[in-house]
Amino acid sequence: MDLTATTAQLAGTASDLVRLLPAKVYDPVLAGVLITADRGGLLLTGTDRERGVRLRCPAVTHTDGQVLVPAKPLAETLRALDSEQVRLVVEGSRLAIRVPGARFALPLLEVDLHPGVAEPPARVGEVPGREFARLLATVASVASRDDALPMLTGVRLRNLPGGVLGMVATDRYRMAVAELPWAAEAEVDAMVPAAVLVEAAKQAAGADRVSLHVDSDRAGLVWQDSAITTSLLASTLPDEAKVIPSAVETTVELEADALAGAVRRVGLYTEGRQVVQLDIGEGEIRVHGADPQAGEAEERVKAEVTGGRMTPAYQVRYLSDALKAFAGDRVRIGVPSGLRGTLFSSLDDRLRYLVVPIRPQAR
Amino acid sequence: MDLTATTAQLAGTASDLVRLLPAKVYDPVLAGVLITADRGGLLLTGTDRERGVRLRCPAVTHTDGQVLVPAKPLAETLRALDSEQVRLVVEGSRLAIRVPGARFALPLLEVDLHPGVAEPPARVGEVPGREFARLLATVASVASRDDALPMLTGVRLRNLPGGVLGMVATDRYRMAVAELPWAAEAEVDAMVPAAVLVEAAKQAAGADRVSLHVDSDRAGLVWQDSAITTSLLASTLPDEAKVIPSAVETTVELEADALAGAVRRVGLYTEGRQVVQLDIGEGEIRVHGADPQAGEAEERVKAEVTGGRMTPAYQVRYLSDALKAFAGDRVRIGVPSGLRGTLFSSLDDRLRYLVVPIRPQAR
Known part of the structure; x- marks a missing residue:
């Protein structure tokens, strides 16, 4: 096997393959990448028996061939190279990775031991x-x-x-x-x-x-x-x-990022339980947090509110995660009565995100 | 106390102070920052008895005063704010951090308990x-x-x-x-x-x-x-x-980054002992690494070499650290005989960096 490829493309493809295989594989054969070079370019394949990966990369093949080498060292070497082009060439029991002035040689593993990668289903x-x-x-x-x-x-x-x-x-x-x-x-x-x-x-x-x-x-x-x-x-x-509630008591529409910012700041004042409360009122949400040690905080965010006044409370992390899903957009928040899940939706309803509220502590 | 400051400036100053105090202080008073506001602006002081910090920050003081509040929550709150200006005002037993639409309140600690910060020595x-x-x-x-x-x-x-x-x-x-x-x-x-x-x-x-x-x-x-x-x-x-050798056998001068890149790449092929060898020859250094598992690698780097051929070996990490100190510049490397330290110097000799080589393994 002997081929020349663009370093950045090949490094990217090898890294993609490594990311798809588990970090720890006890069988060295399954930690290998099967490299096949022919007229069509280069094909990298790998498997851990659960997953199968087959990635194509452009290359100029000088001599056809197929080798099996450790996948992670290959990816790391390629990623560290400065040269624009790289040559992969079999030299004895090694696959040499060559750039001007340097040679990196990986041991060849036995191709016949590799189970191969099954074809995708229908x-x-x-x-x-x-x-x-x-x-x-x-x-x-x-x-x-x-x-x-x-x-x-x-x-x-x-x-x-x-x-x-x-x-x-x-x-x-x-x-x-x-x-x-x-x-x-x-x-x-x-x-x-x-x-x-x-x-x-x-x-x-x-x-x-x-x-x-x-x-x-x-x-x-x-x-x-x-x-x-x-x-x-x-x-x-x-x-x-x-699971998703069919009816809500109160609906709020606002900029997701504005509420997310307020939750992030007020969340600093919720040391123990990490809970913020939303006081949904007329034309605004008041985000409220308190902790005997940390002090207390509140921030108001403008919102279009339909329905009655409500005061649901949430884990800071869950509420922040939900709002992040709508970053850069407006979000519609539907609050049902009781402790049923609060529904965050995109305005086109293509994305819906349910968060279970928590029971506010008696104050 | 009542004052207005530029949020970014005050947040930067508070973060600087927090970075200088240990992350864990068991006395809550020493986890506090003493804020003094007067006509001259704002002074933040803190101490853990070992270290003393006094940092000045511009501010418009409406009412003079001095308070002690937990330093880290103050810094985190300021850093999270979006508004350009921030107001700090004492409200009862709280220091309120106010921006339009939001109020964050930190508990006041007892100023008299703070040991103060000693004046610097001569x-x-x-x-x-x-x-x-x-x-x-x-x-x-x-x-x-x-x-x-x-x-x-x-x-x-x-x-x-x-x-x-x-x-x-x-x-x-x-x-x-x-x-x-x-x-x-x-x-x-x-x-x-x-x-x-x-x-x-x-x-x-x-x-x-x-x-x-x-x-x-x-x-x-x-x-x-x-x-x-x-x-x-x-x-x-x-x-x-x-400690620094007075005489060297061989002197090499080259671009620090070129050698650092070669060491980084060849270092990938040194799994067990993490050692690279430099073969210093005529007009170049050959960086060499090998490992039965990982394969082997070598890369040549151009250099001006004075003196005889030498083959010192180094821990990859120590060699990389030394070269990083000269990043972007040329470095002069002096190799004495035996296992005495190798000296890396800037061309003006203002910076010298000694690294102990390691005994190369018998091959």
Whole structure:
């Protein structure tokens, strides 16, 4: 094998692959990247048996070939190079990474031991790359990161009535629901591990059209000649229609960033319980926090308020996270009576974000 | 007390003060900042008994006064504000921080309990703020951070012959020596805690003239109406003239950044011992690293070499740190015979940096 590539492109592709594989793999073969060079350029593939990654990178191939080398050292070396072009060439039992004045040599692993990467499952439809990645990142941000509770570490993707791809995630305290118009080619209802799906969508975000591939065991994204697949989780989520309140008592509409700023500042005065209270009144929300040690704070934010006066209270972190999902935009906040979840929505209702309030402490 | 200040200025001053006090103080009074407002503006003072900080900030005082409030919450609140101006006003048992639409209230602590901040010791001379801060940061970077071994956590400041202020630090494996021309007004030989001195010099760096104040117990920097003092360490350092080699076998001169880049890349191929070897030959240095797992790497860097061929080896981290001290400049590297320290010098000899090489492993 002997090829020349643009350093930045190859370094980016190798780093993308490394980001998709688990940081710790005990089998050195699975910590390897399979590099295939032919007339079409360069193909980098890797797998940990759960996930499969196949990424294409332009290159000028002088001699066809296929090698397996440790993925992380390859990515780190490429990322550290200053030269515009880089040459990869097999020299004896080494893959040499050559730039003018320097040679870096990685040991070759045995190609035959690599299990290879399975083909993606059947195609079920197509989404616009950037919009899909954006909505998915917001939805996945509420998924649980607790691997001891894997049921909640995924995003549920499924067909909804009206030609819409629904994406839902929850950690029991928050639930986020996004809807993306699409032309479904098959029924879909899959629980996809959130972290890998978000990273895959990010890498595919540059493509106008990204194919979604799903069967009963696996899901994948395919764009141009690249593909990322993952096993599904063996769980599902409660129907969002049963969780999201159908009626609210009071509705508030305001700039998400204005409220987020007030919550951030007042949140400094909530040392113990980290709770802020929103006093929703006429034409404004008063954000209030107090703590015997830290003192007390309040800040007023202008808002369009419909409905009665209410005083819900929230964990600072949950409220800040919810508002961040609508950064740069106006947000509509629906407060139902009692301790039912508060609904944050984009004005076009494409993104809905539910936060469970907390019982205010008796004062 | 009632005053108005520019938010960014006051936030910066309060943050500077917090950075100079230890993160954990068990006496709440010492976690406080004493705010004094009068016609001259605003004075923030704080102490942990070891260190004393007095920082001036412009303000328009409506009513004179003095209060003691928790320093960190004050700094965090000010830093989080968006408004250009901020008002501080005593309201009952609170110091209110007011901006349009918001009020943040900190509990007042008892002013009488604060020990106050002692005056700086006698003045011994004057240094240019920016140059002093720059050289000091480099020298202090080799001081030990191990508080269990406090003797080596300081920078030794002393008069050297020829109208020069010498600054020295060492952690036994490295030693850095800087010399700054100055007009000494008294004898100086003091061992100053490195971390606080670096932070103080950084805060004073904007001033053309910074006074150095030293007696047998304390040292301080004074500029305009601000002053930072600290207790001295009860130790000293070996005379640098006895440590720095007087004769070298081979001298190399090159761009520090070029060698640093090569060391960074080749360093990726030194997994176990993290050691690179420099093969100093005619007109170049060959940087070499190898590891049975990671493979091997070498990179050539052009250099002016005087003297014989040598092959010293170094810890990657120590070599990188040394080269960083000369970033953007050419550096002269003097290699003595045997395992004595290698000397890195700026071309004007104002900065010298000694690194102990390591014995290369038998191959």
